[in-house]
Amino acid sequence: xxxxxxxxxxxxxxxxxxxxxxxxxxxxxxxxxxxxxxxxxxxxxxxxxxxxxxxxxxxxxxxxxxxxxxxxxxxxxxxxxxxxxxxxxxxxxxxxxxxxxxxxxxxxxxxxxxxxxxxxxxxxxxxxxxxxxxxxxxxxxxxxxxxxxxxxxxxxxxxxxxxxxxxxxxxxxxxxxxxxxxxxxxxxxxxxxxxxxxxxxxxxxxxxxxxxxxxxxxxxxxxxxxxxxxxxxxxxxxxxxxxxxxxxxxxxxxxxxxxxxxxx
Numbered sequence: 001x002x003x004x005x006x007x008x009x010x011x012x013x014x015x016x017x018x019x020x021x022x023x024x025x026x027x028x029x030x031x032x033x034x035x036x037x038x039x040x041x042x043x044x045x046x047x048x049x050x051x052x053x054x055x056x057x058x059x060x061x062x063x064x065x066x067x068x069x070x071x072x073x074x075x076x077x078x079x080x081x082x083x084x085x086x087x088x089x090x091x092x093x094x095x096x097x098x099x100x101x102x103x104x105x106x107x108x109x110x111x112x113x114x115x116x117x118x119x120x121x122x123x124x125x126x127x128x129x130x131x132x133x134x135x136x137x138x139x140x141x142x143x144x145x146x147x148x149x150x151x152x153x154x155x156x157x158x159x160x161x162x163x164x165x166x167x168x169x170x171x172x173x174x175x176x177x178x179x180x181x182x183x184x185x186x187x188x189x190x191x192x193x194x195x196x197x198x199x200x201x202x203x204x205x206x207x208x209x210x211x212x213x214x215x216x217x218x219x220x221x222x223x224x225x226x227x228x229x230x231x232x233x234x235x236x237x238x239x240x241x242x243x244x245x246x247x248x249x250x251x252x253x254x255x256x257x258x259x260x261x262x263x264x
Contacts (some may be wrong), residue, residue, distance in 0.1 A: 027069060033147050034215060040149040041211055056200075059193035073117040075195065078188050080109045080116025085170045089131035094138045098129035130225070133167050134160035138226040147215055155218035188217065204240075 031037060063071070063159040083105045090099035105121040105128060122128075136158055138144065156164075168174060173181045175190075175259030203210065 020196070031147075033144075034101050035146050036209075037146060038148065041213075043151055044122050044211055044214075047149070047152060050152065055189065055193050056197070058190050059197060062190050063194040063197060070193065071194065074191050076109070076113070076118045076119045079119070079128065079190065080106065080113070083109070083128060084130055084172065086131040088170070089133060089136045090129060092136045093131065095129070095131075098131065101126050102129055102131075103241060132160075133170075134163035134165065136224075137163055138222075144219075144222070147219060155214060157219075157222065160222070173175040174197065 048083060066074075070253065083102050087099055088104060090102055104126050108121045108124070108126070109116045110117060112118075120127035134157075142159050144160075148156045148158055148161055150156050153164075173184050175181075176184065202212065
């Protein structure tokens with residue numbers, strides 16, 4: 001009888017691989033949050049090559065060919081799907097207010113917004129709180145670990161990479177037949193990339209070192225997402241710099257908008 005793959009197996013493989021690579025990638029001048037920088041830079045170059053050849057042209061064509069109203073409906077639909085998993089993670093983090101608003105968004109947009117095509121909840125000023133399992137682990141004290149650039153998926157950390165199998169399994173698209181889910185995954189990736197076309201151009205022009213800028217912006221954004229509202233909702237801990245040793249105060253990172261990333 002064929003055994004079903006265990007959901008934690010990919011995460012375990014990633015962890016073992018990174019531990020093996022960590023020793024050869026570190027050095028006296030290495031960033032403490034980014035000991036895998038040489039490897040990460042190579043993966044980033046690969047991702048940029050794929051983006052330049054495939055994803056960016058597809059996103060540009062999508063933006064130019066599809067009317068804005070339809071693109072907004074597509075973005076709303078996928079946003080509504082993500083709100084359901086955000087609700088679950090808000091509950092796991094004991095963020096009562098966030099959970100209530102995410103639940104209300106899903107109910108309103110699903111039943112009165114034609115499955116999420118129309119964002120009715122935003123018209124009622126019900127805020128979206130994006131949460132994933134990596135944030136849940138971080139909320140309960142799991143350290144970020146080293147910064148990591150994933151092939152095709154972009155910036156992450158060891159903790160968030162280990163949480164990816166859980167996030168993928170909880171994705172509603174996961175339960176659709178392979179052909180249908182494949183098409184929807186592609187549409188979602190193209191839609192997200194089209195929304196980041198302008199931000200990507202600004203980043204290319206503004207950043208002297210695109211890799212460092214993207215890394216610092218990503219770590220800053222994830223830290224804000226994890227500790228945002230934790231004190232008010234669940235008596236969270238004092239925020240510290242993601243990826244730094246325990247007790248290290250938050251380090252200043254450039255006050256810049258988060259760099260464009262593919263969807264998680």
